[in-house]
Amino acid sequence: MRVSMIVTCNLCLALRPLLPLMLLLIIVLPDRTFTMSSSFQVERIEEQKSKDNNVVVLTRDATSAMTEEQQECVNDEQYDYLIQARKLIPPPVESIENGDTESADWWMEHSALLQRAWTQWHQQQQQQRSLPPLNVNSILIDHSLHRDVYQTWKEPTLENEERIHRKWEEVLLSTTSKTTMTKTTMPILNYDNDTIKQEQEQEQHEVFRYQNFLTPEGVQVLRDHLDSITYDSGIPTRRPNAMNRHGLLLDPTVPGGVGGNLPIHNFLDILVRDFVRPLGRSFFPTFCGNSEDDIKHYAFTIRYGDDGHDPLSTTETGGDLELKEHSDASIISLNINLNLPDEEYTGSSLYFVQDDGDKKERREFNFESGTALLHRGMTRHGSIPLQSGQRNNLVIWLHGKDGYVRTSSYEKHEQLTVSERWSFI
Ligand SMILES: O=C(O)CCC(=O)C(=O)O
Ligand SMILES: [Fe+2]
Secondary structure: OHHHHHHHHHHHHHHHHHHHHHHHHHHHHHHHHHHHHHHHHHHHHHHHHHHHOOOOOOOHHHHOOOOHHHHHHHHHHHHOHHHHHHHOOOOOOOOOEOOEOOOHHHHHHOHHHHHHHHHHHHHHHOOOOOOOOOOOOOOOEOHHHHHHHHHHHHOOOHHHHHHHHHHOEEEEEEEEEEEEEEEOOOHHHOOOOOEEEEEEEEEEEEEEEEOOOEOHHHHHHHHHHHHHHHHHOOOOOOOOOOOOOOOOEOOOOOOOOOOOOOHHHHHHHHHHHHHHHHHHHHHOOOOOOOHHHOOEEEEEEEEEOOOOOOOOOOOOOOOEOOEEEEOOOOOEEEEEEOOOOOOOEEEOOEEEEEEEOOEEEEEEEOOOOOOEEEEEOOOOEEEOOEEEEOEEEEEEEEEOHHHOOOOOOOOHHHOOOHHHHOOOO
């Protein structure tokens, strides 16, 4: 007992100089140790949870131990895809790398972030930006066309189809010669004993026009919606295709395409299902003979001329001016003008190549606000230079899966029946 007291006293004496430090540790350490270990534990648990779910997230519990500044940083950088997407600098639309005009790799690399940003933007916009529904009472599409189309959906007859066709102008007719093989029983007339070859002149309707396909209200709401995507979202958007540099690629399945399941996507789905596909099948029954041919759509907007928002552009007016002659990667294309009635422009007529066998001629068309042209993708076309103003159009291509475009024609007996044309197959 005595010994132990002496030892304790000696120890006390030895430790005496350290006493202030020990006191300080007793006061400070428990609290520090508790704070650190608890926040550490939470983080470890959450880290484990997120690993299990294969997602990397910082939870609110883990961030509660952070300073306000740190937390803001986490909120911005980790959660806010919109802020991250807005910071990206996309490759200029004019850039060409290894022959690739669309910088596909860059869009692929940022595709997941951009899609999340669109979803986030949609959630923020939901209250303010919607489109009127595209149902039978829709104010978007010419009422009398709409009525006839819905009547034909209810009763798919040739008469009802004919009523719709009368509302469209046939604006381009080509004459092509087609060689047909006919079975014969007269062996002397040919060498293979079984067929005779016949040259037939065939008239082929190529382009149809509907002057006021979209109502003035329809043009206005679609433009507002699309302009908001372009100018308000701040999310980088990929050029619409290899030829057009300015406009929106509206296909969410293509890296860099506008996503987020916005009202425009729903509008396009219904427009394609209820109008473009059955109209394409009924105007071009020799080419749209199977649902495999027109099952998919690819939609984009195009803009010719300056919009004053494009400092990176190097073209004379800050936008595209013309489009070279081409055929589309589609079986059917619908091209609708989205200029507001008072948005005037000169030049920029769309031309189609009229093929009369020996002779090929260009036929030009001017778009007016809301005008739609429906044509085969294979019919060659382009647009002449814009002289002044701006032209905005919405283009929808129909094709098969994986971009498959069928070009050969179907014989009469292979073609879809009227009820098949107006069905969801
Ligand atoms: O409206 C135009 O200028 C034609 C657009 C076009 O043909 C296309 O983008 O494929
Ligand atoms: Fe085209």
